[in-house]
Amino acid sequence: MSLLITKECIACAACLPECPNEAIFENRSDCESKGYHLTDGDTGQLSHAPDDTIYVITSDRCTECVGHFDEPQCAAVCPVSDCCISDPTFPEASSVLLEKARKLNPDKAIDDTKVWSGVRS
Ligand code: SF4
DSSP: OOEEEOTTOOOOOSSGGGOTTOOEESSHHHHHHTTOOOOOOOSGGGOOOSSSSSOEEOTTTOOTTTTTOSSOHHHHHOSSTTSEEEOTTOOOOHHHHHHHHHHHOTTSOOOTTOOOTTSOO
16 A cells, blocks of 8 residues: 555755655646545544645655555654545555555565565465
């Protein structure tokens, strides 16, 4: 599954340069204008930003950092608790995430051992 950014976001920008897949955007409009999608998310706390006030993560590019790092880098650097969380509506197996990482980064080495323990399967 990809991660999503909850309404706890303070738009500090700490996550943006850390993403190895360029999956994070400053706001919903920027993301969608480039042709990327946001999942339906969930209701309430788990929703993507309904407007352009906070950052978003597109499921088209997020691999939970699988293939690059041992844990999601956006969540690791975020100063706010429960801001970058797993999207419960978009489960993806580690094999799918590794394949996505390879397709997104044809010029980078993708490490099969870099799989976050939070991945569902
Ligand atoms: Fe980017 Fe990793 Fe965060 Fe996904 S989990 S948005 S790939 S930094």
